[in-house]
Amino acid sequence: MNAREPVAKQLDVLAGSVRKQDAAVGELLARLATAVKDGRYDEVKAYAAALDPHSLAELITVRRSPVWAVLEVIRNTLVFAPIAVTWFGLATASAAYEQLLKARPELISRPFLLLWQESFEGTAAVLSFSTLAIIDASLIALLIVLSLTIHVRADVRDVSTRTRVLLRESEIRLLLGHALSLSAGPSLTDASADTVLDEMVAEERRIYERAMEREQQLTDLQSVVRDLRVAADDLARAARALPSPTDEPSDIRRITPAR
16 A cells, blocks of 8 residues: 555545535545545646635535524625615605695695604505604614624634634645645655665765865965965065165175075
């Protein structure tokens, strides 16, 4: 058994658990397991890049009840209900107010809200102002209750679920990382490892020999530089000892080279 088979088996098990929730993702994991087992390294990299460990962990760990999903849909839909009811009430009240003033112009001095509260003297079947306000307040209260219920469940009761998701995500990341590490190429056998080690030792020896050669060349160069410095000092002293045109022959000094 090579090193790829245990990883392929773990991926097969993961694919089986994911396939119950999402058949497409489960099939992708199964193909990844097959690619790891067969040593198809390019396919391993491609399949692993297409997978999101966090989404996989949520798919496996989280069991969402249909009831909570329905409650979330109802909450999101009811957000616009108070606005719709209010504008519907205003539209019907405005039409009824217009009809009332046409029938009884003397009521123009009475406040619009008062007439609305009195259902416009019964001339039109409209909701009174107080009834419309109670409906809006009830919808807003229902939204508040639903939002609190959903948030309490998500922030309090689902803490352990989030912990399980994080743990599962770390396991999936480790498994995918192991699969990717195998995609770097076939593992070295003992013989090939010994060959690589021998080549490294030989290369180290060549580098050491070249370094010794460079050190010897540097030593020789330092010796040449030292000789050149001594010769330059001799030339400088000889130049200083040369007689000028006004010097007498007796003033010429003998030049002794430096030892």
